[in-house]
Amino acid sequence: MSDPAMIENHTYDEITVGESASVTRTLSREDIELFGFVSGDANFTDYEGDQASERFPHATAHGMWSAGLISTVLGSVLPGLGTNYVSQNLRFARPIAIGDTITATVTVKEKQPARRRVVLACRCVNQAGEEVVTGEAEVEAPAEKVHRAPAVIPDVRISSHDRYRKLIERSARGAAVATAVVHPCSAAAITAAVDGFEAGLIRPILVGPEARMRDAAREAGKDISAFRIVSAPHSHAAAETAVALIRAGEAQLLMKGSLHTDELMGAVVPRATGLRTERRISHVYIMDVPGHSSLMFITDAAINIEPTLDEKADIIRNAIDLAHVLGIETPRVAILSAVETVNPEIRSTLDAAALCKMADRGQITGAILDGPLAFDNAVSEAAAREKGIVSPVAGKADILVVPNLEAGNMLAKQLIFLGGADAAGIVLGARVPIILTSRADSLRTRLASCAVAVSMVRAATMAAPGPAEAA
Structure with missing residues (x-):
C-alpha cells in the first residue's frame, strides 16, 4: 500500500491508455500578480477594479494560467516526476475570472514505445462545467520509478x-x-x-x-x-x-x-x-504594508515625544483630516497600548478611554475611535475574535495612534525593515503640509510623500472660502 505522504511517478511501462489525472485550483488576485512577476507579462496585471468577477482582458493571460495547470498535472501526477515536455496544441475556449475554480484533466490517448512518448488529451473546465481549454500534449514519460517525499514549496509574497x-x-x-x-x-x-x-x-x-x-x-x-x-x-x-x-x-x-x-x-x-495654527503639529506615516488590504496611518513617530491627552486629540484630528483627503470617508482609529483593557497603571489605556469618550461627546469628529487596543487586535480580525473583542475598529483600523514617539518610531521601522513596508512621511497641523524625506527612502516613497502633501494642499484650496464668502 502506497504512503499518501509520499509522491511517486508513473513510468512509461505503468501508463495505460485511458488513464487520467486531474488538479483543481481557484484563481486568485495573488495568482495573477505572481504569474505576471514570473513571466514579465504585463497582461497579467492589466485589469481594472476590485470585484471578484473581473476577467483577464487578454487571451495570453488566462491561457498561460490554464496551461500552467495542465503542466502541473503532467509534471507532478501523470506521468509525474521525470517527465519531459515535447509539444502541446491547446485551444482557449473562454476567459476566466478571479474566483473561478478550474479543474485541469489529462487523459492518455496513445503510447509510442520507440521513444517512450505519450500523447494525452487535455481539458480544463470551470466550476460550471464549461470548457476553458482543450487540446493535446505530447511528453516523454520517465523510465525510472521515483518515490520520495514532496518538495517544500516556498512561501512567496508579491x-x-x-x-x-x-x-x-x-x-x-x-x-x-x-x-x-x-x-x-x-x-x-x-x-x-x-x-x-x-x-x-x-x-x-x-x-x-x-x-x-x-x-x-x-x-x-x-x-x-x-x-x-x-x-x-x-x-x-x-x-x-x-x-x-x-x-x-x-x-x-x-x-x-x-x-x-x-x-x-x-x-x-x-x-x-x-x-x-490652533492645532498641535504632528507627524503621520502613510504606510503601504505588503499583505495588508489598505494604506495604514501611524501617528506620531517623529514630532511629539510624550504627548498629553490634549495633544493626542489633535494628533488624531490631523490624521483624520488626512484620511479624508485620501478618500477614507469614515476612518477607523485604533488607540494603541500594550493591552486592550483599561489599566490605571498604564497611562496610555487611560488616555485611550478618555479619547473615545471625547469622540462620543463630539470633541473628535469624522471617524470611529476605539481603544485601548493592542497592535494585533487593531490590525487582525482573527486576533480580535480570539480575545473576544467586539468593536467596529478592531482588526480593521485605518489609523494607529501610538502612546509616544518611541513606540511609533519602533513600530514604523519594524514594518519597514522586517515587513517590507514603504512609509511616506508628512507633518500636519501647520499652515502647510511639511514633507519629511529620508536618505533611505525609495523613489516610490519620496514620490508618495510629495503626492500626499500635494493632495492636502489641493483639498485646502478647494475648501477655502472665495472672496464673496470671506466678505
Missing part, C-alpha cells in the same frame, strides 16, 4: 505597492505645487526634489547655500537649472527663509532637505514668525 502608484498618478494630474525645499545640500536631498518635479508633483524652490546646493546637484547628476534658488548662508537661515516664503504666499509646501528635523521645526513652531 508586493505591488499599487496603492502608492495610484496615489502618485492621481496627484500628478493637476498643476505642480510650489515647494520650498530647505537646505538641499546633499545628493539625496537634491534627488528627492528633482524626482518630485519630474513626476509633475512639485515645483521646487531651493533654499540654502547656493554653491553647496549646486555641488550636491553635480554629485547627484541632476539638472537644477529650471529651479528658483534662494540663497541662505546655513541650514538655520535656510529654514527661516523657507518659512518666510510660505508666509508670503510664494510657496505652498515645505520640504525637508539635508538638515535635522528639529532644526526645521524650530523655524516652523514660533507663533509670531512660524507656521503654527
